Amino acid sequence: MTQPDQITASTVDRLACGRLINTWLREKHPELAMTIAAKAGGGSWEIPVGNQSVVAVCKRCSPGGFHAWEENVLLRELKGSIRRIDSLELAGIMLDSIEEATPDTRKVALERIERSIEISHDHAAFQSTLEPVSSGERAERSLWFGHPFHPLAKSVAGFVSADFRAYSPERGATFRLCWLLAEPDQVETFVCSPESMARADALLAEVSGLSAALVAGRTIIPCHPWQAQRLRDHPDLRSRLASGKALQLLGPSGEVATPTSSVRTVWFSERGLFVKLPLEARITNFSRVNTAEQLARSIAGARAVAAAEREVRGAGLSILKEPGGRILRCPSPDGGGAQRTCAETGFLLRFADFPNGVDPIVIAGFAEPDPRTARPNLSSIAGRIFDDPQRAHEWVERYAAVVLLPLIRLFATTGICLEAHAQNSLVAFENGWPARLFVRDLEGMAVDRERFRRAHPEIIADLDDTLFYDRDIAWRRFLYYVIVNHFAHVLSAASELSGVDEARLWEAGGRVLEKEAGAARTLIDELLSAPSLPAKANLSSCVAGRGENPDYVMIANPFMAVRSSGSQSRANVKIQLEKARSR
Structure with a gap:
């Protein structure tokens, strides 16, 4: 060690x-x-x-x-x-x-x-x-x-120690994938659009390094090499793989993949392609496999985003496209005609279509402390910006304008709540200043049904129903992922680097939001005046066996708290917290 x-x-x-x-x-x-x-x-x-x-x-x-x-x-x-x-x-x-x-x-x-x-x-x-x-x-x-x-x-x-060394992004690991080859009728496919899926399939074939003669018309299913070892002993696949006729497992081979911060999603940067792979390892709360339901939900989200392309562009952000995914079908255990799907083989393709010269940085990465100094990595990205308290305020204002506001605008116009937490959100910088938000991974997307129905009635009936939520639930998810998980983390890092009281940075962000007019105005007023915000209770939920469906607690809203200058205001916040905890 x-x-x-x-x-x-x-x-x-x-x-x-x-x-x-x-x-x-x-x-x-x-x-x-x-x-x-x-x-x-x-x-x-x-x-x-x-x-x-x-x-x-x-x-x-x-x-x-x-x-x-x-x-x-x-x-x-x-x-x-x-x-x-x-x-x-x-x-x-x-x-x-x-x-x-x-x-x-x-x-x-x-x-x-x-x-x-x-x-x-x-x-x-x-x-x-x-x-x-x-x-x-x-x-x-x-x-x-x-x-x-x-x-x-x-x-x-x-994972054992050797697995961390071989596969962890934190250890600088790179590796080649393994590949299942299956007859097309053994595979269930989820497609956002045929054209984008054809492009993604072509990229996948190229990175696999498998010849057309070897593939011979079969469908390519990428496998993490750690997962591939377990597939060989999978009760539904063992005999099929042993025969090597209807199903074949090859590799590792092809181009080298780079694991991203999620561990199980890999990146072929030269090809502009992410592959979200299944991994039975239990990462934090649960095993990271991809069920058919999860794939269907992701592609429904991709189709909703495609329908709202005008609003996405107007909001001022970019959402990485997910053209499709696949999962292997398995015979029914009773030998009947019905088939199941094998979540240990499900995968999703995602384009990394960043403009030329743009290298966006995942928020969790720039907010992460450098182990040598404990100072956020943002220090090496922003240069000397945070040496000047006034420029620190300006940096936060820029961040609120180019990252936070676009997410609020999109929710206001379409009802789409992106799960834009710190590992799903990437920011492009120009000379250390935030310039553009990119959001990835649509599986956790939540959509306010009525708001989306008003914006795009032509497609709502064709989308997976699990994508839609009542307005209050979608808004709660927005408040947690975007404000409590994401924005609060960034402002903490900015305060750490600049020495500026974090409360003053929340005020700076709030001033930017207050200037916004139009469709987002009502949501902004609700956000800024809410006494409390929802936060996941990860520790208690894991210990209680609810890690996959965690409880929420209510915390004081930092936007509201910094405005609460008197004891009466603080008392009102405490009352609201008690009410929220008793529900």
Whole structure:
């Protein structure tokens, strides 16, 4: 195992404790989190955990909940004694205090948190030897720490150490794919448009390196090499693969693929092609396979986006096109005529159609801390912009204008809520300034049914019904993914780099939104005046066995909180938080 140097090891331990503290505050003590956020000067805080308390010093308070904490974390025990604890002991104390957990779920969660911390140490050691993040590909491979509010962020259950070295983007891995060849009648296909699918198929054939004579009219299904080993023993595929007639598994071969930040999606940058692959490894909450339902939903989203192309362009953003996907059919286990699909083979194709000279950077990558300095990677992208507090304000205003506003406009005009969280959103920069937003991955897209019906009645009946939600649910997803997960993370990074009070940066972003007129005006007013916003409760949900369908908690809205200058205003926010928690 690679050993990080002392500075990197200290950074990993401090940030691991900070993630646990911030997650605990968000999920269990939102009122205390709000109080901390209001104290711009930081200070020492005592945080209840069961019948004990954790004592920690806050270096930088964040209205979005991304507080920065000092390295030394203390535990005040029931008997009154106080001692220092590390991140793993802190995790164990927290897990023991979650009522929904059972002894078994606590044990599993603690083991996965321990493994996640170990892997983060190894990833950080490797990352500390690399050049600073300054390109899209480098950013995709920089996430040694991961989701700031998910204690299992680097947990990949199913991977052993050799797998991390061979397949992890964080370790700079590249590899060739394996390839299933199946008769066309054994494959279910999902297509956005025949023309775009034909183009994607041609690219896939080229990267596979398989000759037309070898393919012989069969359908090519790409496989991650880790997954391919498991397909050979798949109960529905074993005998078919052994015969080598109706189904054949080849490779690894072809062009070298680069894994992206999601681990299972790979990138052929020279071909402008992403391939979203199935991977049975449990990454954070669940196994990352692609079911037929998920593929159908993604392509329904792609068709909805295609129908709304004028509104997408008018909103001022770019959405990466998903031409189609495929999945292998399997015989029914009872030998009847009906067939099932094999989620371990489902894949989705996505174009990386970035304009010439444009190299957008994934948000999670530029917000990620450099393990050598703990400062966000944005520092190496923005140059000296954040040395000047006034320019830091201007940078946030630019970000709100070219990233946040387009997403709000699209929802307002079409009802399309993109799952534009930090790993799905990429930003193109010009001399360190945000210039254009690109959004990828349409599986998690949610559409306000009535709003989309008004905008595009001609296509709504042809789209997968699982794409549509009532307005309030679609808006809740927007608030979480775009504001709580994405925008709050970016403003935290900007505050960290500039030293500007984060509350002032939220005010700068709010001023940009307030200037917007037209269809987005009502949504903006609702956003800016909402006392609270929804946030996923990842820790509690995983321990309670609801990782795939997590609970939500309500946190104070940073836009509203920075306007709440008096105790009465803060009290009103607390009342709203209590009401939201009781629902």
